[in-house]
Amino acid sequence: MQIAKVIVDVPARGTDRPFDYLIPESMRDWVEVGSRVGVPFGHRTVQGFVISLDPQSQTETFKMKPIQEVLDIIPPLSPELVELAQWMSREYACRFITALQVMIPTALKGKAERYISINHSDVDQHEDIEYRETLFAEVSSVNKEEQDIISFIAQKSEVTTQQLSKAFPECAVALKSLLKRGLLQENQSIKDKMQKKTIKGVNLAISSEAAQEIIDQFPAKAARQKEVLQFIVDSIDFLPVAMKTIMSALQVSSGTVKSLVEKGYVTLDDYEVLRDPYKGRHFKPTTPLTLNEEQRRAYDQIMNPLNAYKHGVFLLHGVTGSGKTEVYLQSIQRCLEQDRQAVVLVPEISLTPQMVDRFKGRFGDLVAVMHSRLSGGERYDEWRKIREGKASVVVGARSAVFAPFSNLGLIIMDEEHETSYKQEESPKYHARNVAVRRAQSSGAVVILGSATPSLETYHAAKSQANPDFSPWLLEMPTRALGNKLPDVEIVDMREELREGNRSMFSRSLHAAIVSRLEKKEQMVLLLNRRGYSTFVMCRGCGYVAGCSECDISLTFHQKSNNLRCHYCGYAEPVPQVCPECGSEHIRYFGTGTQRVEEELAKLFPGIRVIRMDVDTTTEKGSHEKLLKQFGDRQADVLLGTQMVAKGLDFPDVTLVGVITADSALNLPDFRAAEKTFQLLTQVAGRAGRHHLPGEVLIQSYTPEHYSIIHASGHDYTSFVREEFNHRRVLHYPPYCRLILVTMSHEQLPLLLRMAENMTSTIQGKARQRGWFGNLDRLTPDALDVLGPVASPIPRIKNRYRFQCMIKWRGNIDAIGLVLESAEQIEDSLHDKNFQISIDIDPQMLM
DNA sequence: AGCACGCCGACT
């Protein structure tokens, strides 16, 4: 006898542990580690995941209930993924169930549906159903309303509570009474959100010889049916044939086919089909290119552990255009030859059609694609393609790291420095760490690729100090096509202002744009507005439209012509006059892309601009469409935010202009310089990738800043050397790790007290364990608590927010300590309104 | 998270 340990889908602290269930004999072959099951839990049925099968040990069976149903034929998770989820729950201080849940498509997040049926246990000795119902009603002395309900249910044998309340709006009392008296019974079952997509398919019900005979003797008046049957017999190798195919090929209606069904010659059934988001698209097949010497050297190194089926981590540091993708492609090729599968992670923002094309072009239908723009159903189907072995390569954003491959050989993470690899909701995991951990346990190779590696990864590679994360550094310092990196000019905007140029375009950029227009070459203009948004301000009194629930200014959206709160979704129309002083001098602030677009139109009449930002790319496929238009030379300028900086490759782009390089530099974020350097380097890499030489113009108000200087010199090494020094002195990653604890409550004074309490609890525990201390001291183990302070957004949805930051280093369980402190505080006060959120290694500090 | 159990105020 075995019992199943199940994690139930109830995300609360008290329930976030395994519960034991009996496995009914009939399910013995279906219940595995990773199975999704429906189990009775308290007074209802919930979904859960089997995390282990244990021999039945003690006498603890007295209250053990059996598993009610197994929800999938193939378990959605593997033992390997279950183990990974458990690791995540510790590493990211999240619930086990939350980690499990993030691994499967939301389509499989089933909820219990209640069914009402007649409880026949007392009277079921009678065969005749109708007689049974009458007897049943008499025996139980039911009233008229109750009798109506009973017959309604008897007709359908089983109804959902929703159906019932629709038919009998006021049935609650009667229903309760019937249930109480045991005349009706309630069953629950887990129902998936997503339906599998099916099509009608026709198959032969008899042998093709028999069918041919029938065709030969078919009555002449049923000529259409004869045609259809002949068509089906002719398609014998492709059965079942889709109903649609028959209808369009022979111009018949479905009735014709149905008469054949009635005669018993053919069958008509629903067949499951996979939705293919890339259906009907053709991918130009590509063949492996010859690797140059740098690429070859990197490839050979990667092959060492890969060919030995051993785990290994590489940091592939290659300048923009050095041909990293070709190294990825050929490594995947090798991995597939070993009959293993590969995951390619790309930042959401660069999951462009161009990117997908390259992988589909090389590996065709073996490639599954996963990103947030797919519909729930599409994502579910791509996921099933992977689980059922129909795909061997997945190209996807962050969550693709959980792709249900059974024999994973390679995980590639392109642009490994991108912050979008960190999930901002629970589980707040970083796909890089998860990838490394998953590869460790499955003996796979990880390639982290970037032109501007994150300081954490680069430091780990250089120092080789962390036994769990010591990437091997592979350098590719030159461009694959032999062309040199573009010349970069920094323009001092203060100088421009002194010379009387108050436009957003410097004289150099202006001249450069004019020359491209004359030469009919294309340009990319980048507006780095991280941390900025267009807000509405009154010039008369300085009033700024803000959200009443959150302490943040409302963002102007041109498309819907309203003001929206970024955090809670509140929207209001744009005021015509100032609500404070009545002045009409109300206007939009912040250098939005729309304003640049207007300015371009004014300065360069006839210029064709494609604007790419959150406003123009919300619709499905719009991103793709805009890029295609630009690629087809329907515009001179591609203007946009970060999203124009990543991974695009257009041969005719010879000018890249950065309108304001330093708008992100002054943000209160210790990574500001790193982010600026990375963005400038990335966008500069868009210019002159092919035969035409490229030019880059960076406009800045702080041109002497080291991130701007080194970006203009394409000098990663000098930049990191300088940045490492800053981080070391100020005690920031990679020289320590961070934990951000954010607390929130509706009442400010209460929150303040709790926040103080939290800080001192953490400090106290650290002191007890001998860890507490200033990081300046040279001890290997140290933990310091900063704060509490108000969060950068001090109020969201009418809840005040305070935070404290923990800095720690060494071989100590700081995460456990913080979690323990949070639980202690939660226990000490029974206030559900008090919320604590823990973010391990936060990326967003604002 | 739900849902029931349980112990104190305003109604037929």
Added chain:
DNA sequence: GTCGGCGTGCTC
């Protein structure tokens, strides 16, 4: 006397 308010505690 009961209906019902939401505090508290449990779920294999």
